[in-house]
Amino acid sequence: MNSLTSLTSVLTASFLASFVEVVEAFTIVLAVGITQGWRPAFIGTGLAFATLALMVAVFGPLLSLIAIEVLQFIVGTLLVLFGMRWLRKAILRAGGHTRMRDEEAAFAAETDSLAQRRDDRRANYLAGLAAYKAVLLEGTEVVFIVIAIGSGHQMIPYASAGALAAFLVVLAIGLAVHRPLSQVPENTLKYAVGLMLTAFGIFWVGEGLGVEWPGADLMILGILGILLGASLGLVRYVRSTTPASGEPIQ
Amino acid sequence: MNIIAGIIKELVSLFVDDENLAIHCVVLIAAVAFLIALAHLPALIGGALLLLGCLGILFDSVARAVRKRR
Numbered sequence: 001m002n003s004l005t006s007l008t009s010v011l012t013a014s015f016l017a018s019f020v021e022v023v024e025a026f027t028i029v030l031a032v033g034i035t036q037g038w039r040p041a042f043i044g045t046g047l048a049f050a051t052l053a054l055m056v057a058v059f060g061p062l063l064s065l066i067a068i069e070v071l072q073f074i075v076g077t078l079l080v081l082f083g084m085r086w087l088r089k090a091i092l093r094a095g096g097h098t099r100m101r102d103e104e105a106a107f108a109a110e111t112d113s114l115a116q117r118r119d120d121r122r123a124n125y126l127a128g129l130a131a132y133k134a135v136l137l138e139g140t141e142v143v144f145i146v147i148a149i150g151s152g153h154q155m156i157p158y159a160s161a162g163a164l165a166a167f168l169v170v171l172a173i174g175l176a177v178h179r180p181l182s183q184v185p186e187n188t189l190k191y192a193v194g195l196m197l198t199a200f201g202i203f204w205v206g207e208g209l210g211v212e213w214p215g216a217d218l219m220i221l222g223i224l225g226i227l228l229g230a231s232l233g234l235v236r237y238v239r240s241t242t243p244a245s246g247e248p249i250q
Numbered sequence: 251m252n253i254i255a256g257i258i259k260e261l262v263s264l265f266v267d268d269e270n271l272a273i274h275c276v277v278l279i280a281a282v283a284f285l286i287a288l289a290h291l292p293a294l295i296g297g298a299l300l301l302l303g304c305l306g307i308l309f310d311s312v313a314r315a316v317r318k319r320r
Contacts, residue, residue, distance in 0.1 A: 211297035
């Protein structure tokens with residue numbers, strides 16, 4: 001059933017999750033472009049997109065061969081693993097236990113690393129490889145999110161639209177500012193996405209096992225609300241145990 | 251080959267960061283599936299167990315991280 005709740009949830013989760021991934025990839029590609037030149041940055045990015053397209057072309061049709069309940073169960077399990085991982089990290093960061101991700105620092109580290117290899121005769125190759133790996137890894141997460149969120153109720157086109165919108169928004173902002181997007185509230189976004197993906201995952205695993213959730217798709221919001229309440233309590237707990245003068249760990 | 255191995259390692263780490271978290275989640279889901287499919291537990295109760303189990307795993311993982319720091 002493609003209810004308004006499902007549609008809104010899918011679009012929102014796909015957009016936010018993809019936004020975070022595209023920002024991280026953008027930081028690396030920007031570092032490569034500024035340090036070594038735009039040719040290796042674009043070649044690495046282009047090759048990564050080609051690899052991703054090949055992966056989707058090869059593995060995508062296999063999804064239609066799998067029974068929907070089995071697909072929901074497998075995809076739901078992967079979503080629970082993925083979402084719980086993000087949620088745990090976001091809780092620890094929000095509670096001050098772990099350092100927040102710093103796009104400026106990531107950008108500086110990458111540019112330093114590339115600058116040190118500038119005299120290497122393989123400098124262009126290494127720079128292009130850095131761009132390729134970043135776009136491939138972050139792109140794989142986006143592809144997984146689109147397929148995972150969209151495949152349960154045949155909403156892959158909508159999930160893809162959310163991901164594409166995120167890509168275009170980051171590209172537009174990035175072209176305008178020519179800097180790492182350090183003002184993006186990354187941990188807040190990852191917290192929200194972790195909640196959504198975990199809620200989707202629990203919902204899909206349940207559907208795959210034959211659970212008839214009360215309220216059907218609306219139950220995703222119910223699960224989300226319970227996870228939100230519990231996670232906010234955990235953030236308070238982490239804050240209460242973090243010494244005021246303590247440095248967050250990496 | 252090192253590049254491919256590195257990429258595969260990073261792809262695995264998308265799903266497995268804290269090994270205990272991942273293992274507990276997989277065991278929970280397998281247990282709920284077993285209870286529903288073979289022990290004839292009502293599916294809705296299984297769903298509730300799944301949600302509560304995930305909350306328990308999250309609490310445990312965060313608490314362990316905090317205790318490790320101390």
